[in-house]
Amino acid sequence: MEAGDTLQVKDGVDQETIDAVKEVSTYKYGWDTDIEMEYAPKGVNEDIVKLISEKNSEPEWMTSWRLEALERWKKMTEPKWAMVDYPEIDFQDQYYYARPKSMVEKPKSLDEVDPKLLATYEKLGIPLKEQMILAGVEGAADKPDGERKVAVDAVFDSVSVGTTFKSELKKAGVIFCSISEAIKEHPDLVKKYLGSVVPVSDNFYATLNSAVFSDGSFVYIPPGVKCPMELSTYFRINAENTGQFERTLIIADKGSYVSYLEGCTAPKRDTAQLHAAVVEIVVEEDAEVKYSTVQNWFPGDENGNGGIYNFVTKRADCRGDRAKVMWTQVETGSAVTWKYPSCILRGDESQGEFYSIAIANNHQQADTGTKMLHLGKNTKSRIVSKGISAGVAQNTYRGQVNMHPRAKNSRNYTQCDSLLIGDKCGAHTVPYIEVKNNSSRVEHEATTSKVDDDQLFYCRQRGMGEEEAVALVVNGFCKDVLQALPMEFAMEAQQLVAISLEGSVG
Amino acid sequence: MELSKHNNDAELEIKKSTVLNSGWSAKARIDAFERLAKSGLPTVRDEYWKYTNPKTLTNKIVEKASLLPEHESDIFKSVSPLKIVFVDGKFSPEKSDEFILSGLSIERLDTIKKLDLHWAKELYGRYEKLGQLSVSRPLAAYNTAYANEGLIIHVTDRVECPINIIYEHEDEYSDVILHHVIKIDSNAELTLLESGAAAARLNQVLEVEVNEDAKFNHIRVLGRDHERRAATHIFGELSRGSTLKSFTLTVNGILTRNECFLNIAGDDAMAHISGACVGDGDFHHDDTVFVTHDAVGSESRQVFKKVLRNGATGVFQGKILVKPDAQKTDGYQISQSLLLDEDSQFLAKPELEIYADDVACSHGSTSGAIDEDALFYLTSRGISKPVAIDMLTMAFLAEAVDEIDNYNLKDVILELLSGWLERRR
Amino acid sequence: MLKINNLHVSLEDEDKEILKGVDLTVDAGTVHAIMGPNGSGKSTLSYVLSGKEGYNVTDGSVELNGDNIMDLEPEERAALGLFLAFQYPIEIPGVGNMTFLRTALNAQRKARGEDEISATDFLRLVREKAATLKIDSDMLKRPVNVGFSGGEKKRNEILQMAMLEPKICILDETDSGLDVDAMKLVANGVNALRNEGRGFLVITHYQRLLDHIKPDVVHIMADGKIIKSGGPELALEVENNGYSDLLDEAS
Numbered sequence A: 001m002e003a004g005d006t007l008q009v010k011d012g013v014d015q016e017t018i019d020a021v022k023e024v025s026t027y028k029y030g031w032d033t034d035i036e037m038e039y040a041p042k043g044v045n046e047d048i049v050k051l052i053s054e055k056n057s058e059p060e061w062m063t064s065w066r067l068e069a070l071e072r073w074k075k076m077t078e079p080k081w082a083m084v085d086y087p088e089i090d091f092q093d094q095y096y097y098a099r100p101k102s103m104v105e106k107p108k109s110l111d112e113v114d115p116k117l118l119a120t121y122e123k124l125g126i127p128l129k130e131q132m133i134l135a136g137v138e139g140a141a142d143k144p145d146g147e148r149k150v151a152v153d154a155v156f157d158s159v160s161v162g163t164t165f166k167s168e169l170k171k172a173g174v175i176f177c178s179i180s181e182a183i184k185e186h187p188d189l190v191k192k193y194l195g196s197v198v199p200v201s202d203n204f205y206a207t208l209n210s211a212v213f214s215d216g217s218f219v220y221i222p223p224g225v226k227c228p229m230e231l232s233t234y235f236r237i238n239a240e241n242t243g244q245f246e247r248t249l250i251i252a253d254k255g256s257y258v259s260y261l262e263g264c265t266a267p268k269r270d271t272a273q274l275h276a277a278v279v280e281i282v283v284e285e286d287a288e289v290k291y292s293t294v295q296n297w298f299p300g301d302e303n304g305n306g307g308i309y310n311f312v313t314k315r316a317d318c319r320g321d322r323a324k325v326m327w328t329q330v331e332t333g334s335a336v337t338w339k340y341p342s343c344i345l346r347g348d349e350s351q352g353e354f355y356s357i358a359i360a361n362n363h364q365q366a367d368t369g370t371k372m373l374h375l376g377k378n379t380k381s382r383i384v385s386k387g388i389s390a391g392v393a394q395n396t397y398r399g400q401v402n403m404h405p406r407a408k409n410s411r412n413y414t415q416c417d418s419l420l421i422g423d424k425c426g427a428h429t430v431p432y433i434e435v436k437n438n439s440s441r442v443e444h445e446a447t448t449s450k451v452d453d454d455q456l457f458y459c460r461q462r463g464m465g466e467e468e469a470v471a472l473v474v475n476g477f478c479k480d481v482l483q484a485l486p487m488e489f490a491m492e493a494q495q496l497v498a499i500s501l502e503g504s505v506g
Numbered sequence B: 001m002e003l004s005k006h007n008n009d010a011e012l013e014i015k016k017s018t019v020l021n022s023g024w025s026a027k028a029r030i031d032a033f034e035r036l037a038k039s040g041l042p043t044v045r046d047e048y049w050k051y052t053n054p055k056t057l058t059n060k061i062v063e064k065a066s067l068l069p070e071h072e073s074d075i076f077k078s079v080s081p082l083k084i085v086f087v088d089g090k091f092s093p094e095k096s097d098e099f100i101l102s103g104l105s106i107e108r109l110d111t112i113k114k115l116d117l118h119w120a121k122e123l124y125g126r127y128e129k130l131g132q133l134s135v136s137r138p139l140a141a142y143n144t145a146y147a148n149e150g151l152i153i154h155v156t157d158r159v160e161c162p163i164n165i166i167y168e169h170e171d172e173y174s175d176v177i178l179h180h181v182i183k184i185d186s187n188a189e190l191t192l193l194e195s196g197a198a199a200a201r202l203n204q205v206l207e208v209e210v211n212e213d214a215k216f217n218h219i220r221v222l223g224r225d226h227e228r229r230a231a232t233h234i235f236g237e238l239s240r241g242s243t244l245k246s247f248t249l250t251v252n253g254i255l256t257r258n259e260c261f262l263n264i265a266g267d268d269a270m271a272h273i274s275g276a277c278v279g280d281g282d283f284h285h286d287d288t289v290f291v292t293h294d295a296v297g298s299e300s301r302q303v304f305k306k307v308l309r310n311g312a313t314g315v316f317q318g319k320i321l322v323k324p325d326a327q328k329t330d331g332y333q334i335s336q337s338l339l340l341d342e343d344s345q346f347l348a349k350p351e352l353e354i355y356a357d358d359v360a361c362s363h364g365s366t367s368g369a370i371d372e373d374a375l376f377y378l379t380s381r382g383i384s385k386p387v388a389i390d391m392l393t394m395a396f397l398a399e400a401v402d403e404i405d406n407y408n409l410k411d412v413i414l415e416l417l418s419g420w421l422e423r424r425r
Numbered sequence C: 001m002l003k004i005n006n007l008h009v010s011l012e013d014e015d016k017e018i019l020k021g022v023d024l025t026v027d028a029g030t031v032h033a034i035m036g037p038n039g040s041g042k043s044t045l046s047y048v049l050s051g052k053e054g055y056n057v058t059d060g061s062v063e064l065n066g067d068n069i070m071d072l073e074p075e076e077r078a079a080l081g082l083f084l085a086f087q088y089p090i091e092i093p094g095v096g097n098m099t100f101l102r103t104a105l106n107a108q109r110k111a112r113g114e115d116e117i118s119a120t121d122f123l124r125l126v127r128e129k130a131a132t133l134k135i136d137s138d139m140l141k142r143p144v145n146v147g148f149s150g151g152e153k154k155r156n157e158i159l160q161m162a163m164l165e166p167k168i169c170i171l172d173e174t175d176s177g178l179d180v181d182a183m184k185l186v187a188n189g190v191n192a193l194r195n196e197g198r199g200f201l202v203i204t205h206y207q208r209l210l211d212h213i214k215p216d217v218v219h220i221m222a223d224g225k226i227i228k229s230g231g232p233e234l235a236l237e238v239e240n241n242g243y244s245d246l247l248d249e250a251s
Helices: A015-023 A046-055 A060-074 A115-123 A166-172 A179-185 A187-193 A204-212 A453-461 A466-477 A487-500 B009-020 B023-039 B126-130 B138-146 B372-380 B385-401 B407-423 C042-050 C074-079 C097-111 C119-132 C137-141 C150-164 C180-192 C208-212 C233-241 C244-250
Strands: A037-039 A098-100 A150-156 A159-163 A175-178 A217-221 A230-236 A247-252 A257-265 A272-275 A278-283 A288-296 A307-318 A324-331 A336-339 A342-345 A351-360 A365-368 A371-374 A380-390 A394-403 A411-421 A426-435 A441-450 B082-087 B104-108 B151-155 B163-168 B175-184 B189-196 B201-210 B215-222 B229-238 B243-251 B255-264 B270-280 B284-293 B299-309 B313-322 B330-339 B345-354 B360-368 C002-011 C017-026 C031-035 C055-064 C082-085 C092-096 C168-172 C199-204 C217-222 C225-230
Touching (some): A060 A187, A175 A179, A179 A217, A179 A247, A204 A278, A204 A307, A217 A230, A217 A257, A247 A257, A257 A487, A278 A288, A278 A324, A288 A487, A307 A324, A307 A351, A324 A487, A342 A351, A342 A380, A351 A365, A351 A394, A394 A411, A411 A426, A453 A466, A466 A487, B023 B126, B126 B138, B138 B201, B138 B229, B175 B189, B229 B243, B229 B270, B243 B407, B270 B284, B270 B313, B284 B299, B345 B360, B372 C074, B385 B407, C017 C031, C017 C199, C017 C225, C042 C074, C042 C082, C042 C199, C082 C150, C092 C097, C097 C119, C097 C150, C119 C137, C119 C150, C119 C180, C180 C208, C199 C208, C217 C233, C225 C233
Parallel strands (some): A217 A247, A257 A288, A278 A307, A288 A324, A307 A336, A336 A365, A342 A371, A365 A394, A380 A411, B151 B175, B243 B270, B255 B284, B270 B299, B299 B330, B330 B360, C168 C199
Antiparallel strands (some): A175 A217, C002 C055
């Protein structure tokens, strides 16, 4: 048999992928930056919370909001239902606040930022200073509209170091700044929306975040405005033993649109680090928000030492009729992931979508998925989840679809597929389906299989190395999700897929 | 049942003493008792009982279950089975056939339980215990500790004639525990039929060991008394090349929880578990299935269909667990519900937990109303709307009923289903 | 036989009028063809006539042999002898083709006060009709339309028509998705059913089906109205010149 025409390589694999795969090396964001840091003492208590609030020069109401969260958190226990297993975290043995000394006096413009910091971001491939296209520059040339601008807010350990394109955004009426700045400059908006999607008491990690969050991004898109460029935040944990607790709040007012990108990296350390973020999105009538994440926190080494414990609460509330939200995530990093970006479909005809690639290799453990809560009539949701397990990793899709009795004529479609590479890993699917009215239709499908030997053979017969072939086939497996990403991220994501699977075969 | 989550030690000791003097089964009963004492009885706060409130199954007081005006007829008579009848959990020698059938032996737990030694010693409680490893099943442990009645069946050959256990319900407050143990030797085969509402409240355990190349066919019809409550459990283990097929029809009943735990321990074995249920009004029906693949090249299917109306609730919790090295596993699971009106609800948790890579496992779950386009097509051909709805309902249930191989038995089930549809038209 | 008077129809969900005053009479023994561009309302007409939900009849009437049928359920219209061959026959998993046919036939007979057909007579009848349409026994055993090719689905529609012996047959784009051989087979099936007591309404986008099912009258439909009627030559005109001339003429 001629191997040539009869076998088919999975869709979605193209020359770009192959090239990208060839370039890769192991975790390439694993260096740390030698910058003098200012730390608050270890542990969390009233004094620390007050200190964080004070360092950010916050108004009184914010300080009490935090303290209330702390009181609640003290009475809560860590959730244990996820299929993840990690040594007990001593929450009092963490730094809850760290910032570069050069940031003690906030820089007035990017020019005043410590050049070492900017160098860090350049190393990460974020051309902050150049105000150029974010990442995957080579692909940008293909765009018909010429260069595409992306405004960036960068968060280094606990502090926002600068936001680009502010003036241009201001012209459009868009507010894009760090949340610490928003608390001072736009207190009415923050007061109105903060904690309105993820309540202070929502869950253990979100409540901790509410007490100690140090910074994060704030976005407000006024009615009818289509945000003129993509907004992006890059998060980086640099300091050792430091927890990062950022808070993002996005408000899309009536009829507005925004696409938001989030990227995360951290240096290699042999002790685990804690990350507990909260993202809240408010989507008003006829508004649309796209939120894309490439999460590439340090996953720990191949023996399972170190890595980030990633406990994240993300939720979007479609408050108005015809509101739309789309979550896309590529989760390749972190030692432990606990994350369920969710949609509350409150408005009639509102729509939620969730596209996810979760890769767990070596000793990584991922428990991730989504919740679609249908409350309004004629609401729609779609879930596409692709999980890949390799090494001795455990990868769980956990999701909930709930059709409320009032949510007449609603639809949900869920597809979750798992791919296993090697016989020591695990792939699990835990969906909860709750249908409380009969005019709604819910469909859920899931499959689990191993990477296709025929496809691998075909690639290798054409001269690809085994890992390369696996990366290629896996990229094909993930195509439905990769397509949902903005182009810049799609490139980066394809590379990450390849990097994450290193050492998974042979 | 009187155990709360927080038993005091004195209370436990008293309970324990009641199971001590029970001959060959004493050890298994004490074991089960300890499992129960550790977990306590289930409550709705337990993840495993998230969608079904076990309160009326565990309450001290049994809720009244009115009787049907007449006993359900002898539904399986077309296949001429050997009949064994229990009335409210008590064996009825008058109504039963003699236990004479070549290729097997049948004994009653009640008559042998005082013996010091019995072959069933190795089996009684064994698979129930195995089923507790993954998740605690306190009602089953309770059953093992306290059951006094049930059948102990040893199948040594291929038995052509099916056994039909008929459960009659005559006491509006009966609270019954039954525990059956079945051992099927290599190459042997048994068809077990069960029918009828056993009691106002039933707690039943069926443990079955299917040895190499043996076959177990199981078809049961839970009685259609409207107010009865039942918690049933099947615990089974399959050896190499063996087959287990179990189908359950549930019609009515205010509360039904059917648990099934199967351990596929031998290579190339096959397990099919299926169920059709049709419910109306207060009806709450729960299928909770757990299949473990712990061998190479085995196959499992779970096919469950539920038709719900007038506020009925259907629950499906199903899991396929593929252990490391259980390569070449083929696992399939489908759970679907047809909601005939606004108030009914379907709650499902279909899970996969997979630790081997060379497997093909899938599950699907859907919920929705009658397909309007199909309905129009049928009515445009002159079929009246109620008949068309029944046709589509039967078509919906077909995939589950098709799991029954024997045509005569399949017809029995189809007739019962169309009877239900007609009564409610 | 079928008499449509000034029929106005709009969609139930949105306030959009699809049919804007259709007048049409099909007499027994005649074949009428309706042609028209996409979106002219042809399929809507077939659905409204057979009683599909989702449409509001805002004005006009439809009579079948003197009975007003607009207030009847789909099955009541079927019992009166109205048959629609669907453009997209629906797949019904789990319902056997034979069971379906027998249930439909008996339901119609019962509605007309006739006896149910015996199992043997039914079988003989199905086999006979199926043979002429080259429908094999395997297709009869399978669930309704499940796994059927496009041609098989259309043949199955004609088989149902032959079995149910309706008085008025509406064929909605029966030629769509068929190759020439399949179309001939279907057309032969239809022609075999032509007789003095039966009327046909053949809806099609192209003239080619009308080469095989010769119409007595051809109507051109556009924007919810019949804009021109004529003999078979009208279909040829469309074939040669397209719809645009006729549309200009009408406006």
